[in-house]
Amino acid sequence: xxxxxxxxxxxxxxxxxxxxxxxxxxxxxxxxxxxxxxxxxxxxxxxxxxxxxxxxxxxxxxxxxxxxxxxxxxxxxxxxxxxxxxxxxxxxxxxxxxxxxxxxxxxxxxxxxxxxxxxxxxxxxxxxxxxxxxxxxxxxxxxxxxxxxxxxxxxxxxxxxxxxxxxxxxxxxxxxxxxxxxxxxxxxxxxxxxxxxxxxxxxxxxxxxxxxxxxxxxxxxxxxxxxxxxxxxxxxxxxxxxxxxxxxxxxxxxxxxxxxxxxxxxxxxxxxxxxxxxxxxxxxxxxxxxxxxxxxxxxxxxxxxxxxxxxxxxxxxxxxxxxxxxxxxxxxxxxxxxxxxxxxxxxxxxxxxxxxxxxxxxxxxxxxxxxxxxxxxxxxxxxxxxxxxxxxxxxxxxxxxxxxxxxxxxxxxxxxxxxxxxxxxxxxxxxxxxxxxxxxxxxxxxxxxxxxxxxxxxxxxxxxxxxxxxxxxxxxxxxxxxxxxxxxxxxxxxxxxxxxxxxxxxxxxxxxxxxxxxxxxxxxxxxxxxxxxxxxxxxxxxxxxxxxxxxxxxxxxxxxxxxxxxxxxxxxxxxxxxxxxxxxxxxxxxxxxx
Amino acid sequence: xxxxxxxxxxxxxxxxxxxxxxxxxxxxxxxxxxxxxxxxxxxxxxxxxxxxxxxxxxxxxxxxxxxxxxxxxxxxxxxxxxxxxxxxxxxxxxxxxxxxxxxxxxxxxxxxxxxxxxxxxxxxxxxxxxxxxxxxxxxxxxxxxxxxxxxxxxxxxxxxxxxxxxxxxxxxxxxxxxxxxxxxxxxxxx
Numbered sequence: 001x002x003x004x005x006x007x008x009x010x011x012x013x014x015x016x017x018x019x020x021x022x023x024x025x026x027x028x029x030x031x032x033x034x035x036x037x038x039x040x041x042x043x044x045x046x047x048x049x050x051x052x053x054x055x056x057x058x059x060x061x062x063x064x065x066x067x068x069x070x071x072x073x074x075x076x077x078x079x080x081x082x083x084x085x086x087x088x089x090x091x092x093x094x095x096x097x098x099x100x101x102x103x104x105x106x107x108x109x110x111x112x113x114x115x116x117x118x119x120x121x122x123x124x125x126x127x128x129x130x131x132x133x134x135x136x137x138x139x140x141x142x143x144x145x146x147x148x149x150x151x152x153x154x155x156x157x158x159x160x161x162x163x164x165x166x167x168x169x170x171x172x173x174x175x176x177x178x179x180x181x182x183x184x185x186x187x188x189x190x191x192x193x194x195x196x197x198x199x200x201x202x203x204x205x206x207x208x209x210x211x212x213x214x215x216x217x218x219x220x221x222x223x224x225x226x227x228x229x230x231x232x233x234x235x236x237x238x239x240x241x242x243x244x245x246x247x248x249x250x251x252x253x254x255x256x257x258x259x260x261x262x263x264x265x266x267x268x269x270x271x272x273x274x275x276x277x278x279x280x281x282x283x284x285x286x287x288x289x290x291x292x293x294x295x296x297x298x299x300x301x302x303x304x305x306x307x308x309x310x311x312x313x314x315x316x317x318x319x320x321x322x323x324x325x326x327x328x329x330x331x332x333x334x335x336x337x338x339x340x341x342x343x344x345x346x347x348x349x350x351x352x353x354x355x356x357x358x359x360x361x362x363x364x365x366x367x368x369x370x371x372x373x374x375x376x377x378x379x380x381x382x383x384x385x386x387x388x389x390x391x392x393x394x395x396x397x398x399x400x401x402x403x404x405x406x407x408x409x410x411x412x413x414x415x416x417x418x419x420x421x422x423x424x425x426x427x428x429x430x431x432x433x434x435x436x437x438x439x440x441x442x443x444x445x446x447x448x449x450x451x452x453x454x455x456x457x458x459x460x461x462x463x464x465x466x467x468x469x470x471x472x473x474x475x476x477x478x479x480x481x482x483x484x485x486x487x488x489x490x491x492x493x494x495x496x497x498x499x500x501x502x503x504x505x506x507x508x509x510x511x512x513x514x515x516x517x518x519x520x521x522x523x524x525x526x527x528x529x530x531x532x533x534x535x536x537x538x539x540x541x542x543x544x545x546x547x548x549x550x551x552x553x554x555x556x557x558x559x560x561x562x563x564x565x566x567x568x569x570x571x572x573x574x575x576x577x578x579x580x581x582x583x584x585x586x587x588x589x590x591x592x593x594x
Numbered sequence: 595x596x597x598x599x600x601x602x603x604x605x606x607x608x609x610x611x612x613x614x615x616x617x618x619x620x621x622x623x624x625x626x627x628x629x630x631x632x633x634x635x636x637x638x639x640x641x642x643x644x645x646x647x648x649x650x651x652x653x654x655x656x657x658x659x660x661x662x663x664x665x666x667x668x669x670x671x672x673x674x675x676x677x678x679x680x681x682x683x684x685x686x687x688x689x690x691x692x693x694x695x696x697x698x699x700x701x702x703x704x705x706x707x708x709x710x711x712x713x714x715x716x717x718x719x720x721x722x723x724x725x726x727x728x729x730x731x732x733x734x735x736x737x738x739x740x741x742x743x744x745x746x747x748x749x750x751x752x753x754x755x756x757x758x759x760x761x762x763x764x765x766x767x768x769x770x771x772x773x774x775x776x777x778x779x780x781x782x783x784x
Contacts, residue, residue: 176740
């Protein structure tokens, strides 16, 4: 017979036992889990803790090279020197040549460090004092970031155990500001910030790898424990730019823009047959090695971001359209007064006073008559002109990621009566340097427009080449029309008012100027401020290179005459650089008046 | 069933009844055969050889590791040296440095060239004499910056840099000729 109490005590025992058993089972399960199921993982962990080491294998960011393979942007290694302020303040004990220990106090050491890093001793001491002021037990502060290998080794030679170095890959631009507007730059943290560095980051960027190994007592890698996950270097980006030419033109436009007091200036050179950009120089520009020394607006390319009303350079396009679709030829004539009011009420006037002339199309281009070209423009419909301009690439800029500049060419149904005529001579619409150069490349290349390119290709580290530019052209106007315009532009060069300034002795040259009015942002034009352009190609009998010089608001000379000296020198240098043979014929003279 | 099977699996109970029949006394102890020494030697020698080989390999690998470590160190040093040399010459090949050096020597960027055709000696081009003035002023108005060599003196004019810097006072017009140090100067044409 069981009493109530014995029954309850037995139940208690059973419960207690079962609890103990349950806990035991949990422990057993956990033990099996640790010792058997996850044993490998724990062994690896312990090995990693004891001997494991890993190191980052840095992949080098790809180089940017010019057309001849000369480096425009390369990769180097820089170091960040760090110190332990708490240890630093105690100084160090160093052994001299005789083996006796010498105590070197912190101020002495700071002076030695300062000498290496180019800081002053006070600055170095201040780093430690400041760090300790914030936290008495401070163990970390930067001595200096971005020191060179030479400085790093010299600092290491001081034998201060509280100094450590962190390697970080950095970028160097051996040619400085040569092509800085195109190449762009990479920030201190390795992030691409501007230019092709940013636009072609996919090509250039590298992948870091790791090396894992177990380390012996002396830091020696234990045999058979090394596992490499190799780094992948970035691809080499080859540009179509020629760096010597780029330098010359950058220097030239800087001098010229300063000579005439312009706000900025650009020179662009394009291969007439292939559309490859051989140089795109501008002033002011940026030295990617020290990009913070340039004003923020100068750190990017104006060529690819600026838009402007082109002015008279567009007359060559209108002429080509009139010949191709309006049945005109270089000898076709119109009578043009100094100022005329057209039937639709629009008034067009010429910049210089002249009697009513019976101009040929050639004469209209030579004297840059707005009235004359408006009449030739009338030989085709507004829609036809619009379509041709589109085909010339106006309003469809290719900027290679270097800027957002796109010309504004509105559809003809939005043109008012004045714009209808103004578009004939490059007002009432905007364009960009690449668009304008592309249009002239079309005229220089027998009416065949080749897409502009600035990247020759991207060669990945495994040898595959990508980003090769498209080489299919588009016939915009007939070859006859293009050749006729070329011949007329030659006569502009020989008979125009700037003939003497632009002539390149020995070469036949085709050229056109443009003095575009600048919008004041309130629907009108700025008084006395122009965007001047001079564009042309040589040798005209078989054009090889198109050169465009632009100046923004030149002061001492306000017309495109300001561009003439720079254009002449630029064209001369281009022809010299590429050893273009002089012309063996003379420009046939076309009549200016009918 | 084979004979072997019979022996392995004695199935008949009759056989189990007389197990003593299988054990019988021998007349004389069988003569003890001497163990073949050769086998022993081969086995031991093999074991020793394996142990030795293993040890040798281990030593070689360890030695190799140290060698690799030493070479790694050497590679690191050479990399440092390479980087230092790269840093040292960085920018010295840039066009603006070359141009500034050339203009310090009095060289100019000239006008259009003329070409001589070798086949018939014809002159192609304008054939005008060069003006002698430079189309750009690479040293006086150096406008293409390069922070890498901003403070690097020019080779041809040690007190000037690409930044323009004070042009050395013209030495060409000096009344007293420079002293001759290494004999008469000779052109270095070959």
